[in-house]
Amino acid sequence: MTPVTYGIAIFPSKEIQDEANSYRKRYDPRYSLIPPHITLKESFEATQEEIKEIEKACSELAKKVKPFDIHIGRVSSFSPTTETIYLRVDDHDQLTYLNEKMHEEPFPDNREFKFVPHITISQELSEDEHSDVYGSLKMLSFDLYDTVDRFQLLYQLEDGSWTVHETFKLGEG
């Protein structure tokens, strides 16, 4: 069996997903591969045995964290690292905690960048398109609140799309 590619993400409320999609459908060619999300752990490979350990660890981790509120107040960009525009989720201790634990044993430490909680709304545009889109989006003001009460372990199909493998509800068990 070849290893499967997994990732861990939070899907925000339907309202926030609908808002994000209104931009994604225009500015994000990866729009249809996964619903709008906050990545907690970037994609990593795992064998069937490894993922069983990771599922157990996710379950233990979820129990330790109570549901918490997040806030989105602005649009930002990762440019010049990548031409990615995103809804910036304010830093939050619980988000940081989840992200850190997901890079410790038994999770692989596949961190490449500092953790910046965000929902991508535009990517893979040319530099010029990025400038145009970012120029107009960064003028918008956002004031979105949500309660995070779960996260999801997903795996990637051959076509690049993602299927949810399991939901982990915070503070339960």
Add this chain to the structure above:
Amino acid sequence: MTPVTYGIAIFPSKEIQDEANSYRKRYDPRYSLIPPHITLKESFEATQEEIKEIEKACSELAKKVKPFDIHIGRVSSFSPTTETIYLRVDDHDQLTYLNEKMHEEPFPDNREFKFVPHITISQELSEDEHSDVYGSLKMLSFDLYDTVDRFQLLYQLEDGSWTVHETFKLGEG
């Protein structure tokens, strides 16, 4: 709050999803809205209070059913009812049981058709296209096995795509 549209489905193994997607990407315009799936309950609307009851019922129901094996042996079509081509999942007592319970209180009884377990691989083609595609697909032989150990409650976004709300693992708790 307007009611949200929900549905309940089983995502088969990655291997079966990849196989189904190889057809869906050519023959199913709804391909990108949801991964390949076996629908257990067609879409229904629910308020926030109703869905809490339904989540509880899903959780109780999942505990009562042990993981079970399914088999896919052929392609079939719902024509002339709809021009939908699908991988036929053999009837299975546990599938029938889940489907029946999901149409009893507190679930709404929104059944329109007899339950035929299937994974759609082609839909919304013209009658002629359907005939062509079905003519070639029904010649293929399939012999796919999978173990069902969970089902998922999903909700629909404004753009028609689906996000997983919760995973219910069979036989646990």
